[in-house]
Amino acid sequence: MTGANQHGGLIAIDGAGILILGPARSGKSALGLCLLRLARREGHDATLVADDQVLLSAQAGRLIGRAPDSLAGLMEISGVGILRMPHAPEAPVVLAVSLSDDPPRMPDAPALTLHGVSVRQLHLPARQASLSAEVVLTILTAG
Secondary structure (H helix, E strand, O other): OOOEEEEOEEEEEOOEEEEEEOOOOOOHHHHHHHHHHHHHHOOOOEEEEEOOEEEEEEEOOEEEEEOOHHHOOEEEEOOOEEEEOOEOOOEEEEEEEEEEOOOOOOOOOOEEEEOOEEEEEEEEEOOOHHHHHHHHHHHHHHO
């Protein structure tokens, strides 16, 4: 599978992909790591799919993401370096999380369209990984 390269991360929780987007140093990898640990503590299957770059493509009406081969299983944590982690080869994206310094209180666009596929979008504050992980897991498990 080829795909368009998107700057971001992708975590799979119980097979559902959470695409994490935001500018450089907004806490994308930190949120991914917090999501992995929180989801596992709460009994979910949680796996890294991609960090820093996600290859996205539309397949049968679903948005699918995977890591470029050269980055598969690698996660960069600021102040620590690059960690090798277990990873999944791909995941269907069901939720996009956009990190920013000033997320809208009541967003106008509850969905993001990538490659012709619409996915639910959350706007969360940058560099607040623990809080954002709690919000994402709550939304994901609430349906």
